[in-house]
Amino acid sequence: MEMQSLLEKADRVMMKNVSRFPVVFSRGEGAYLYDTDGKRYLDFLSGIAVHALGHSHPRIAKALVEQAEKIVHVSNYFYLEEQILLAEKLAALSGLERVFFSNSGAEANEAALKLARKYGREKLGGKYEIISAEKSFHGRTFGALAATGQPKYQEAFQPLPAGFKYAKFNDLSSWEAAVTPQTCAFLLELVQGEGGVNPATPEFVQGLAALSRRHGILLIFDEIQTGLGRTGKSFAWQHFGIKPQIMTLAKALGSGVPLGAMLATEEVAAAFTPGDHSTTIGGGGLAYTVALEVLKVMEEEKLPERTAQLGQELLKTFHAWQKELPIIKEVRGLGLLLALELTIPSRPIAEQCLERGLIVNAVTPTAIRLAPPLNIGEAELEPGLDLLYTVLKDQVVPS
Ligand SMILES: Cc1ncc(COP(=O)(O)O)c(C=O)c1O
Missing domain, CATH: 3.90.1150.10 (Aspartate Aminotransferase, domain 1)
Structure with missing residues (x-):
């Protein structure tokens, strides 16, 4: 037409x-x-x-067609072969042992926020507050929006979920000042994408990691825009030598097929028990197959x-x-x-x-x-x- x-x-x-x-x-x-x-x-x-x-990409197109002819979805009561293989691959690539799959970046962040809250409740004496950066972008769903430090996205949708605070990007003293006895997690993009492509400085990231260790605060990196090679490493945190306890991915992972992922260390992931969080499709067979092929091509090339x-x-x-x-x-x-x-x-x-x-x-x-x-x-x-x-x-x- x-x-x-x-x-x-x-x-x-x-x-x-x-x-x-x-x-x-x-x-x-x-x-x-x-x-x-x-x-x-x-x-x-x-x-x-x-x-x-x-x-x-011809290999992505081929993988999609083959998977569509094989199996696409079963429900979250069962596993798909490609789902397990993709989780294994991502865990090996990142060193974060456990993986949850979602349909989008915002949903990956929702899962991360819920995991941090549950961990805070069970392991950190009920801490619940999440601090993120001004000019950050974490998605449009309510939790992710509450974590997004840009009033222009938030104003029309108040009231947002409580327990979110903001500190200045690349300004450690601002984060030190924002920490309270209730703080359970820091959420950060290592290069702010929607905020204008603002890279974090090594001093800031290393300082933030030290601050999180000092106060027993979880470190969550949102690698939805930066992850999977975009910054010249598999994950942007590899530039800084700081591994988070929780990381979120999306965008390039499904390369156009809806898929997000939330990864966490064994210890933090254990806070989720059956019934805590879920999604009917969570990417699904087409997306898992595409992601496996994307990772293979990235590695080979x-x-x-x-x-x-x-x-x-x-x-x-x-x-x-x-x-x-x-x-x-x-x-x-x-x-x-x-x-x-x-x-x-x-x-x-x-x-x-x-x-x-x-x-x-x-x-x-x-x-x-x-x-x-x-x-x-x-x-x-x-x-x-x-x-x-x-x-x-x-x-x-x-x-
Ligand atoms: C850093 C970051 N986090 C989260 C999101 C939200 O992802 P989605 O649009 O897939 O929900 C985006 C999207 O631009 C993003 O750049």
Whole structure:
């Protein structure tokens, strides 16, 4: 169907809960997307850090079809073979022994919050309070929203669940001040994604880990955006040498098929007993199979290592741009989760890139986020960078 008539239909029937660009996609291949009118776009956002292997990866497509023909779902009264194998793989990769599967990132965080609360109740003398960072993003469900330190997402939905507090990102003294005798967990993104791609400093993360040890507070890392190679390591915490007791994953894990996971140490996971928490599907057979294949491809192609190297090269390129283009105020990020902080509004930049066939994200009113597929080739990367550079250069008014 023609894009214009689809957009008119969308305007009539789709809920207006997000602000979308007027583009309808019908096909993807690697780093490329095609709209219903046949226009091609380079995707430097990957469905918000979801498509680590690009769109419609042949091995993912094959795994999906084979699993669909075999078995998809049984209910949470039983196991699926792929579910157990995926849990084993994630546990081995992270060193966190136990895994719970969910359908999304927000649900993985809900599970983490509930596990922390249950552990707090049973092992920490009834502690229940959770401290997260200002400008954090942990999801849209009520618990995850309560943990999200951004009033703009919360205001319309008050009252939110109680027992959540916020402290300043990268400011240890703010966390020290926020701790009370009721604090049971710290929840942190090691690179804040939706908050504008803000990497944590090693001093902050190490200080926070020491603070958590000192007070017997659980450390929960939300690796939903940063996990599985995106920052150049399997998990961002590996950059800091700090392993959490609880970690959440989603996005790249299912690579577009709904799947989240909450992992915990044996000791913390033991707080959950049968009946405490569950979900009917929790990803399901298609998602487990896809995740197993994603992890296999990542390992075979050494994607975390490649991402680390590519990320370094891109930072170098952007710093060179910064010297030339005064509208670039700051360059930040880790691996292939990067941002350009601008002195001008970011939305028109994203719109102009889109117009010319490049997808980037105006993550904050003044920052452009880039999160290309981890396996993106030079042949896709170069023209995308050239286009972005041209759009940015076009904004500089000659004096
Ligand atoms: C760090 C982080 N946590 C949680 C979420 C929520 O995940 P989902 O949208 O799958 O519920 C996101 C989504 O952007 C995220 O970036």
